[in-house]
Amino acid sequence: MKEFKGKVVFIAGGGSGAGLGQAELFGSLGSRVVIADIRKDHLADAVRKLSAKGIDVLPIQLDLTDRKAYAVAADLVEIKFGTPPELVILTAGVNTFGPAEATTFEDFDWVMGVCLGGVINGLVTFVPRMIKAGIRGHIAAVSSMGAFMGGPGCAPYSAAKAAVNNLMESYYQSLKDYGIGVTVQCPGNINSNIWDAVATRPAHLQNTGYNVSDKTKAVLKSIHSEGINPVELAMQLKIAIENEQFLTIPMDNPEQMLRSLYETYINYSTPEGMKRIAEAQKAQQEMARKMAEENADKAPVGFESYEGTGYGKARGDIDWLPEGKKFRG
Numbered sequence: 125m126k127e128f129k130g131k132v133v134f135i136a137g138g139g140s141g142a143g144l145g146q147a148e149l150f151g152s153l154g155s156r157v158v159i160a161d162i163r164k165d166h167l168a169d170a171v172r173k174l175s176a177k178g179i180d181v182l183p184i185q186l187d188l189t190d191r192k193a194y195a196v197a198a199d200l201v202e203i204k205f206g207t208p209p210e211l212v213i214l215t216a217g218v219n220t221f222g223p224a225e226a227t228t229f230e231d232f233d234w235v236m237g238v239c240l241g242g243v244i245n246g247l248v249t250f251v252p253r254m255i256k257a258g259i260r261g262h263i264a265a266v267s268s269m270g271a272f273m274g275g276p277g278c279a280p281y282s283a284a285k286a287a288v289n290n291l292m293e294s295y296y297q298s299l300k301d302y303g304i305g306v307t308v309q310c311p312g313n314i315n316s317n318i319w320d321a322v323a324t325r326p327a328h329l330q331n332t333g334y335n336v337s338d339k340t341k342a343v344l345k346s347i348h349s350e351g352i353n354p355v356e357l358a359m360q361l362k363i364a365i366e367n368e369q370f371l372t373i374p375m376d377n378p379e380q381m382l383r384s385l386y387e388t389y390i391n392y393s394t395p396e397g398m399k400r401i402a403e404a405q406k407a408q409q410e411m412a413r414k415m416a417e418e419n420a421d422k423a424p425v426g427f428e429s430y431e432g433t434g435y436g437k438a439r440g441d442i443d444w445l446p447e448g449k450k451f452r453g
């Protein structure tokens with residue numbers, strides 16, 4: 125897909141962060157943009173910001189885990205524009221952090237329901253409509269670097285994003301026959317509002333094993349304020365769409381990163397490789413210990429500076445976890 129002017133672009137999670145950046149970029153290129161989001165306030169803010177830049181969008185309030193509501197949203201798009209979207213971008217996602225072993229069913233159901241279930245619902249809703257209408261367009265999803273590795277502090281998120289990559293690869297291979305391109309974008313850190321994702325957590329999925337508080341949200345907010353600008357991220361996605369590129373990773377040397385990650389995987393597969401991993405970990409721990417010793421008189425940096433906020437820790441009342449894994453604040 126190389127031409128965006130006049131094209132109908134549906135953005136799931138278009139009310140904030142990466143999705144809002146996409147709305148701004150494709151809107152400025154003359155696309156007819158639909159932003160779907162669960163948060164009314166995000167939609168209202170987005171409409172205000174975009175119209176101040178001369179961009180008109182169709183906002184739709186949608187919980188993308190609700191399949192019936194998704195179909196209604198897709199109908200609305202067709203009624204308004206006379207066609208299903210030519211570009212679908214499945215961007216919405218949520219995250220929360222804590223030890224894998226403290227994860228509850230509700231943590232899994234919420235994070236995987238939005239991050240993976242939301243993408244599945246987008247594909248199953250739009251793909252048949254696009255094929256039926258003979259659209260030779262594109263479908264993209266925003267995944268994460270977390271897709272390439274398990275994370276001890278974000279098990280549901282890493283699992284969901286790994287599945288999204290695999291899922292999108294299946295669709296990439298299948299949809300070629302119809303002239304529909306597929307791209308998955310795997311960012312590192314984005315300057316967005318994902319630190320506030322818990323605000324959208326449904327009432328029936330509130331039970332979490334993690335420590336979530338205003339302090340932990342403040343930590344996340346400061347981490348994300350260092351992330352990539354959403355419009356810049358959208359530019360990189362647009363280039364990948366134009367090039368019919370399946371995977372796009374917004375970093376300087378993605379090939380090197382992928383090679384080293386797959387090297388770890390190769391190591392996982394043999395006893396010798398596991399020894400190499402153990403040696404590398406030992407060396408890393410030794411380096412960290414030395415650095416901590418040398419900087420003992422200075423203020424803590426990196427993750428150590430979050431001690432005291434409970435970020436990435438389990439809920440304090442879980443009685444079967446060691447004290448070091450829990451936050452008693």
Ligand SMILES: NC(=O)c1ccc[n+]([C@@H]2O[C@H](COP(=O)([O-])OP(=O)(O)OC[C@H]3O[C@@H](n4cnc5c(N)ncnc54)[C@H](O)[C@@H]3O)[C@@H](O)[C@H]2O)c1
Pocket residue numbers: 136137138139140141142143160161162163166186187188189215216217218219238239266267268269310311312313314315316317318319321324348351
């Ligand atoms: N922020 C990061 O550092 C980062 C890094 C890698 C990948 N990502 C991914 O980027 C994507 C966009 O996130 P962001 O960082 O821009 O966050 P964001 O919170 O700013 O934007 C996400 C939007 O999705 C919406 N949303 C959440 N649940 C929804 C639901 N059930 N139905 C409909 N909309 C829903 C939110 O209301 C929000 O407006 C996500 O998939 C996220 O996992 C983020």
